[in-house]
Amino acid sequence: MNRRYQIISDLPKSLPMFPLSGALLLPRTDLPLSIFEPRYLEMVEVAMAGNRLIGIIQPQADQSQTKPKLMHIGCAGRITSYSESEDGRIHVTLTGICRFVLGREARVETPYRQAAIDFRPFAIDLVSGAGAPSVDRAQVLDAFRQYLELNNLTTNWEDVNAVNTEVLVNTLSLLAPYPPRDKQALLEAPDLKTRAEVLVALTELALKKSLHGNSTRMQ
Secondary structure (H helix, E strand, C coil), X not given: CCCCCCCHHHCCCEEEEEECCCXXXXXXXXXXXXXXXXXXXXXXXXXXXXXXXXEEECECCCCCCCCCCECCXXXXXXXXXXXXXXXXXXXXXXXXXXXXXXXXXXXXXXXXXXXXXXXXXXXXXXXXXXXXXHCCHHHHHHHHHHXXXXXXXXXXXXXXXXXXXXXXXXXXXXXXXXCHHHXXXXXXXXXHHHHHHHHHHXXXXXXXXXXXXXXXXXX
């Protein structure tokens, strides 16, 4: 990113909302998106002309509603790459900045939703590597290794071992093919240590299911 957010006052008090079931964005991780719905094409264009920030948040269970209720916590992402394709789609990458608590939704004329947000409960997100020394990195790596072995998958361990602990935990959280409720649990973990513990617990559960023939494969 070409901009740093150091304190909460550097961030806006409201954001456009992009509801995405199963999507997870965490600080200093990347989420690639291919956008084609007209309302979200407009949202991206407006964001690009402004602060480039968008709120990624999961809708609550029933997505058949025209305007489903949103989860209580999401994460702000900054557009750090942008391209257009001939079929009218926009391809962007959002880099996570800070989680937020959803506030009152604004009455707006835009086709996309906007809401007040509060970043203050997650001010620690602005500190790179916060909480990393408390993470049981060996436990995370062991769970990851078992998962790969059981599903006949491989990885470049040299690259994995070179990644710092925050990036390791958050990237594995993004890649893990778990259902929306589990993704939300990873997002809402109060600190990196807790997120690592939730990730290990979910992985161990997936391992047990795999042993009983109900395999969930890492993407």
